[in-house]
Amino acid sequence: MPELPEVETVATALRPHLVGRRVMRVCARVERLREPLDMQALARLEGEAVTAVYRRAKYLLLEFAGCRLVLLIHLGMSGRLRLAPVCHPLAGHEHVDWELDNGNLLRLRDPRRFGLVKVAEIVAPGDLPAELDGLGPEPLEPEFTDSCLAAACRGRRRPIKNLIMDSRVVVGVGNIYASEVLHRAGIRPGIPAGDLRPARIARLVVAIRTVLTAAIAAGGTTINDFAGVDGREGYFSRELQVYARAGERCLRCRRGCIRREVLVGRASYYCPVCQR
DNA sequence: CTTGCCCCCTGCACGC
DNA sequence: TGCGTGCAGGGGGCAA
Numbered sequence: 001m002p003e004l005p006e007v008e009t010v011a012t013a014l015r016p017h018l019v020g021r022r023v024m025r026v027c028a029r030v031e032r033l034r035e036p037l038d039m040q041a042l043a044r045l046e047g048e049a050v051t052a053v054y055r056r057a058k059y060l061l062l063e064f065a066g067c068r069l070v071l072l073i074h075l076g077m078s079g080r081l082r083l084a085p086v087c088h089p090l091a092g093h094e095h096v097d098w099e100l101d102n103g104n105l106l107r108l109r110d111p112r113r114f115g116l117v118k119v120a121e122i123v124a125p126g127d128l129p130a131e132l133d134g135l136g137p138e139p140l141e142p143e144f145t146d147s148c149l150a151a152a153c154r155g156r157r158r159p160i161k162n163l164i165m166d167s168r169v170v171v172g173v174g175n176i177y178a179s180e181v182l183h184r185a186g187i188r189p190g191i192p193a194g195d196l197r198p199a200r201i202a203r204l205v206v207a208i209r210t211v212l213t214a215a216i217a218a219g220g221t222t223i224n225d226f227a228g229v230d231g232r233e234g235y236f237s238r239e240l241q242v243y244a245r246a247g248e249r250c251l252r253c254r255r256g257c258i259r260r261e262v263l264v265g266r267a268s269y270y271c272p273v274c275q276r
Numbered sequence: 277c278t279t280g281c282c283c284c285c286t287g288c289a290c291g292c
Numbered sequence: 293t294g295c296g297t298g299c300a301g302g303g304g305g306c307a308a
Contacts, residue, residue, distance in 0.1 A: 003301065034284070034303080058302075077302055078286075093286080112285045114302060158279060167303080174301055243301095264280060267299085282306085290297085 002075040004139070004172025005215035007058050010081055014106070015053040016047060017083050018062065022049045022101040033113045034076060037096070041119035044069060045098075056128060057135050057171035060092065068122050071098075076114030081106055081228045082107045091118045136168045139208050144170055144200045153193040153201060162264045163188035164208065173208060176243045177215065179269045181207045183242040183252065189268040190261065214239065242269040250274060 002010070026042040048064040055061070060081075062071040065173035073081070085103050096108040096117055108117065120129030137144040152169040155161070161182060164173045173181065182189050183206035187200060196204070218236040241251050244267060256273030 006301085074302080076285095076298070110285095111287065112300090112302095114284065116303095156278080162279085165302095176301060265282085266301095279308090280306105281308100283304090284302105287300090289299085292294105292296090 002058060002220070003080065003174030003177050003215075004055075004058060005177075005212055005218075006220035007055050007060055007075065007172075009220045010075075011053055011055040011060055014060075014081065014083070014180065018050045018053050018100070019105070020049065021104075022047065023064075023098050024101050025097075025099040027096060027097040027099070028117075030113065033095065033110060033115045033117060035116060035118070036075075037117055038119065040119070044119060045071060051125065056132055056138070057167055058174070059132060061128075063122075063125060070120050070122055070123075072118045072129065073108070074116035074133060076110060076112060076116065078107060078112040079110040079115035082109065106196050109207065117158065119143050132167060136166075136170045139172055144208075146198070146205050149205055150198060150201050153196055156193040157271050158193060159190045159226055159263050160193045160204075161186060161266075161268055163193040164204070165266075170208065172212065175266050175268075176240070177208075177211055179243045181211045182243060183270060183275060184211055186275055189263055189270050242271065244270060 002246060006122040019217040023045045025046055028037050028039060028042065031037060035202055039070060044067065045064060048067055048069070050062050051065045052074035053060070060073040080129050083104055084107055086099055086103055088275050091109065093111040094107050094109045098106040100106065108115065116119060118131065120131050137148060151171065156163060161178045163169055164181065165175065179189065181204065185200070185204045187196070188200055216237040218239060242258050245258045248258050250271035250273060253271060256271035258269055258271055261268050261270070
């Protein structure tokens with residue numbers, strides 16, 4: 001599923017196709033994804049023009065002219081957005097369409113239906129809806145600092161991997177990039193967050209920024225379900241250093257053999273030699 | 277308050 | 293071929 005780099009890639013790809021376009025009709029073919037779809041609220045978008053497309057955490061936001069509404073889309077584990085002509089034949093699990101005023105439509109496919117589609121209210125353009133209150137800092141913005149990560153670690157016994165995946169601490173770090181980031185920083189996924197010294201926390205902040213930035217530049221990672229809006233795949237999967245490499249030689253130190261360990265229910269990968 | 281577990285759902289790879 | 297099992301990128305709710 002889309003982690004931050006994938007959602008950023010999607011937002012960037014969609015923007016030129018959506019901004020200035022009017023949504024003519026919203027069509028949903030399932031009653032619910034992660035939550036029930038509010039059909040009446042979705043219908044309020046009909047006739048409105050998209051003024052902005054952006055990302056906050058792993059949410060995609062579409063802003064509209066002439067109303068104080070935003071469309072929130074979360075892709076969950078298996079969500080994918082495509083642009084296609086209105087007459088394009090329907091494939092499996094394509095649950096929601098937004099028909100545009102130029103003969104195209106934005107189509108959401110989500111086999112596992114862990115995604116979210118919601119119309120939310122805002123007070124002024126550029127505002128974030130209350131639904132996104134409580135999210136932590138964006139990892140690529142200056143607000144995400146050594147001291148804020150240190151504060152989140154202080155006194156915590158839970159594994160550092162679990163902590164950096166907590167969207168209240170920092171947003172956008174999913175299961176793949178959590179392993180990648182910790183590998184780059186030379187930190188074991190399972191060590192208690194509170195045991196990290198300031199220098200290692202600083203290293204971790206740099207690693208988070210570096211890995212996510214590189215992944216965005218590569219257009220995201222493709223494992224199974226993610227592909228760019230135009231159908232092309234992201235290239236970051238080639239750059240993955242540890243994720244899904246159990247049993248292989250470590251690409252960083254060339255000495256350790258990558259191990260897989262389940263942490264809080266999620267697969268984690270690390271090198272026992274260069275991650276401590 | 278903090279933390280880990282379970283669940284939502286479908287598809288796929290694997291072993292027998 | 294056919295079936296069962298385990299696993300998959302997210303995140304929210306709940307109970308210890």
